[in-house]
Amino acid sequence: MKILALSGSLRAVSINSAVLRAVRHLAPSSIEVYLFSGLGDLLLYNPDLEHAPPAVALQLRNEVASADALLIASPEYAHGVTGTIKNTLDWLVAFDGFVDKPVAVLNATSRAHHADAALRETLVTMSATLIEAASITLPLRSANIGEAELLAMPEIVSLLTGVLTKIQRAVKLLPEMKPFLGSSVYIDSQHLAIVAQAAKLADGCADDEAIAKRCFEFVRDQIKHSWDYRLNPVTCKASEVLIHGTGYCYAKSHLLAALLRANGIPAALCYQRLTLDGDQPPYCLHGLNAVYLPQHGWYRIDARGNKPGVDADFCPPLEKLAFSIVNPLEQDLPGIHAEPIPAVVKALTENQTVEQVYHNLPDVAATAQ
Numbered sequence: 001m002k003i004l005a006l007s008g009s010l011r012a013v014s015i016n017s018a019v020l021r022a023v024r025h026l027a028p029s030s031i032e033v034y035l036f037s038g039l040g041d042l043l044l045y046n047p048d049l050e051h052a053p054p055a056v057a058l059q060l061r062n063e064v065a066s067a068d069a070l071l072i073a074s075p076e077y078a079h080g081v082t083g084t085i086k087n088t089l090d091w092l093v094a095f096d097g098f099v100d101k102p103v104a105v106l107n108a109t110s111r112a113h114h115a116d117a118a119l120r121e122t123l124v125t126m127s128a129t130l131i132e133a134a135s136i137t138l139p140l141r142s143a144n145i146g147e148a149e150l151l152a153m154p155e156i157v158s159l160l161t162g163v164l165t166k167i168q169r170a171v172k173l174l175p176e177m178k179p180f181l182g183s184s185v186y187i188d189s190q191h192l193a194i195v196a197q198a199a200k201l202a203d204g205c206a207d208d209e210a211i212a213k214r215c216f217e218f219v220r221d222q223i224k225h226s227w228d229y230r231l232n233p234v235t236c237k238a239s240e241v242l243i244h245g246t247g248y249c250y251a252k253s254h255l256l257a258a259l260l261r262a263n264g265i266p267a268a269l270c271y272q273r274l275t276l277d278g279d280q281p282p283y284c285l286h287g288l289n290a291v292y293l294p295q296h297g298w299y300r301i302d303a304r305g306n307k308p309g310v311d312a313d314f315c316p317p318l319e320k321l322a323f324s325i326v327n328p329l330e331q332d333l334p335g336i337h338a339e340p341i342p343a344v345v346k347a348l349t350e351n352q353t354v355e356q357v358y359h360n361l362p363d364v365a366a367t368a369q
C-alpha cells in the first residue's frame with residue numbers, strides 16, 4: 001500500500017514535514033510512505049495552464065493517482081491554510097484521480113484549529129474521502145521538534161502508528177464500507193457537535209471495539225427514549241438527537257450510526273417488525289444498528305434504552321438486543337441500510353409531537369422469510 005505524504009510547510013525545519021518523516025519511519029514494510037518534495041516548485045495554479053500543466057503538477061497528479069491514500073500535515077498561517085497546501089490542492093481540483101481518494105489530515109497542535117477545519121472543508125468539497133479516524137490533532141506544544149525527537153516520544157509514536165493502522169484499514173475496507181462511513185442529511189456525522197462528542201467518547205479507548213461500546217452505552221443510557229420519557233421535540237437527524245438528548249428508537253439509531261461513523265467505524269441501520277403490545281396487531285417498525293467490527297464482522301446492537309423487561313447490551317459476538325421475535329408476523333427485517341428507510345423519515349419529520357409519532361408509528365408489509 002502506498003501513502004502519499006504532503007507537507008504544507010516549505011520551512012527547512014518544519015514540524016509538519018518532521019511528523020510526516022516520522023510516519024514514514026514508523027511504517028511497516030506493507031506500507032510505503034512517499035513524501036512529495038516538489039510542492040515549492042509548483043507554479044501558482046491558473047486554470048489557463050490546464051491545456052499543458054507544468055511538469056511538477058503532472059508529477060504530483062501521477063503520485064496522487066498511484067497512491068492508495070494521502071496524508072496531509074500543514075501549519076496554520078493567520079487562521080487559514082498555508083498558500084503551499086492550498087495551491088497544491090488547487091492543482092488537484094480538476095483532476096479526476098483525486099475524486100474519492102482517501103485522505104487523512106494531521107494537525108500538529110491544538111492551538112491551530114482554523115486551518116484544520118478549513119482544510120477538511122476544502123477536501124470534502126473536492127470529493128476526497130476523509131478518513132476521520134486517522135485525522136488527528138497531535139499534542140505538540142513547540143514547533144522546534146525534529147523527527148528524532150518525535151520518535152522518542154512514546155505518545156506521539158503510538159498516535160502515529162495508530163494513524164498508519166487506521167489508514168491501512170480504511171483503504172482495505174473503503175470500497176465495500178463507503179456507504180456505511182459517509183455523512184448524510186440524517187446521519188450527519190460531520191456535524192460539529194457529533195464530531196466533538198465522537199472524539200470525547202473515543203478518548204482513551206484502545207481500539208474500535210472499545211469505542212463502539214462507549215458510543216453504544218452513551219446513546220443507550222444518556223439519550224432518553226422519547227416515548228419512555230414522553231419527551232419532545234421529535235428528533236430525526238443525529239445532531240438533533242444529540243442536542244435535545246432524546247429520540248425514538250429510529251432517531252437514536254441515527255445518532256449511534258453518526259457517532260460510530262465520525263470515529264471511522266462502519267455503521268448501518270437495521271429494522272425489526274414488532275407488535276406494539278402483546279402478540280397481536282398492530283405492528284410497527286423498530287430501529288436498531290449494525291456495527292462492523294474487524295474481529296466479528298457486522299454485529300447488531302440496540303441502543304433504544306433499557307427499562308424493566310428490556311436489557312440490551314454490547315457483548316460481541318453474543319447478540320443482546322432489546323426485543324426478541326415472538327410471533328410469526330414479527331420479524332427481523334433482512335438487510336442493513338446506510339440511510340433510514342422512507343417510512344421512518346416520514347414518521348419523524350411529518351409528526352410534530354411524540355404523541356403524534358406514537359399514533360403514526362412507521363410500518364412496512366411483512367416480507368417473505
Ligand SMILES: Cc1cc2nc3c(=O)[nH]c(=O)nc-3n(C[C@H](O)[C@H](O)[C@H](O)COP(=O)(O)O)c2cc1C
Nearest residue numbers: 009011014015016017075076077078079111112143
Ligand atoms: C506567517 C505565519 C503565520 C502564522 N499564523 C498562525 C496562526 O494563525 N495560528 C497558529 O496557531 N500559528 C500560526 N503560526 C505558527 C505556525 O503555525 C507554527 O509555527 C507551525 O509550527 C509552523 O509549521 P512548520 O513548523 O511545519 O513550518 C504562524 C506562522 C507563520 C510563519
